[in-house]
Amino acid sequence: MKNALEIRGLTRKYEGFALDSVNLTLPRGCVMGLVGENGAGKTTLIKTVLDLVRQDSGEIEVLGGRADDAAVRERIGAVLEDGGFLSTMNAAQVDTLLGRAYRAWDGAQFASYLDRFGIERRKAIKDYSRGMKMKLSIAAALSHGAELLILDEATSGLDPVVRDEVLDLLYDFMQDETHAVLLSSHITSDLDKIADNITFIHHGRILLSEGRDELIDRHGVLRCTEEQLDALDPDAVRAVRKGAFGCEALVKRDGIPENWPVEPVSVEQIMMFLTKGEEVR
Numbered sequence: 231m232k233n234a235l236e237i238r239g240l241t242r243k244y245e246g247f248a249l250d251s252v253n254l255t256l257p258r259g260c261v262m263g264l265v266g267e268n269g270a271g272k273t274t275l276i277k278t279v280l281d282l283v284r285q286d287s288g289e290i291e292v293l294g295g296r297a298d299d300a301a302v303r304e305r306i307g308a309v310l311e312d313g314g315f316l317s318t319m320n321a322a323q324v325d326t327l328l329g330r331a332y333r334a335w336d337g338a339q340f341a342s343y344l345d346r347f348g349i350e351r352r353k354a355i356k357d358y359s360r361g362m363k364m365k366l367s368i369a370a371a372l373s374h375g376a377e378l379l380i381l382d383e384a385t386s387g388l389d390p391v392v393r394d395e396v397l398d399l400l401y402d403f404m405q406d407e408t409h410a411v412l413l414s415s416h417i418t419s420d421l422d423k424i425a426d427n428i429t430f431i432h433h434g435r436i437l438l439s440e441g442r443d444e445l446i447d448r449h450g451v452l453r454c455t456e457e458q459l460d461a462l463d464p465d466a467v468r469a470v471r472k473g474a475f476g477c478e479a480l481v482k483r484d485g486i487p488e489n490w491p492v493e494p495v496s497v498e499q500i501m502m503f504l505t506k507g508e509e510v511r
């Protein structure tokens with residue numbers, strides 16, 4: 231079966247920023263965490279995939295088609311940072327609106343999510359907490375038979391209990407192995423819990439995109455002197471931070487002699503190295 235998402239050579243330029251020749255593959259059955267600091271280009275990438283922002287060049291294939299095709303859009307569930315609904319609306323009105331917008335809209339399913347989340351149908355969205363707004367958006371995204379869920383910073387600003395509820399929903403959604411999730415976040419601990427693949431974006435460029443377990447297994451942190459660092463195979467060193475008492479390097483384990491003390495690394499540390507390292511290779 232085709233991948234859920236394939237992006238080839240995607241470019242979108244703004245003044246002072248460019249999403250630059252992005253290539254990305256999200257297989258079905260996979261949760262991909264899109265990680266990057268503020269302004270890295272996560273939202274621009276996601277909005278381009280959703281056809282909310284037009285690309286300058288490149289190709290995007292979503293669920294085997296194009297996102298400007300209404301039949302394809304039906305099969306994408308999107309949760310954007312701002313929730314996307316008018317703040318004066320309530321959940322009952324969202325139900326009516328989306329019932330008209332989506333042929334596959336499942337009002338009973340939406341109602342069951344509202345009950346599960348304790349969302350009152352007549353309360354205006356402007357009076358919701360951030361967590362409730364996010365849950366409403368996710369309930370909507372999950373109520374029209376989506377195969378691909380795209381969530382932009384859906385978990386940031388949520389307390390740990392609500393965050394876990396959201397992650398549980400994603401687990402449920404992924405029980406169907408033809409489904410896929412693209413989840414952007416700068417909270418890497420959320421991604422540790424759920425992401426199969428990690429994609430790092432920095433200044434509009436993809437620095438790496440691979441399985442989370444392989445990423446962690448293949449890399450490590452080495453603390454050493456500058457002289458020791460210079461003696462290493464340059465291809466084995468991905469990023470370096472230098473301090474008064476030596477260097478800290480993100481290294482590829484297979485390029486480092488066996489007796490060197492390479493320590494385990496977390497996704498968070500990899501992100502810090504790749505975005506804040508003095509030398510990123």
Ligand SMILES: Nc1ncnc2c1ncn2[C@@H]1O[C@H](COP(=O)(O)OP(=O)(O)OP(=O)(O)O)[C@@H](O)[C@H]1O
Nearest residue numbers: 244245246247266267268269270271272273274275
């Ligand atoms: N419509 C626009 N016009 C001009 N510049 C834009 C526009 N949208 C985004 N940008 C710029 O593109 C860059 C990337 O923004 P983007 O929102 O994609 O980053 P992000 O990784 O989602 O950040 P955050 O985590 O803060 O949401 C920023 O420098 C932003 O100012």
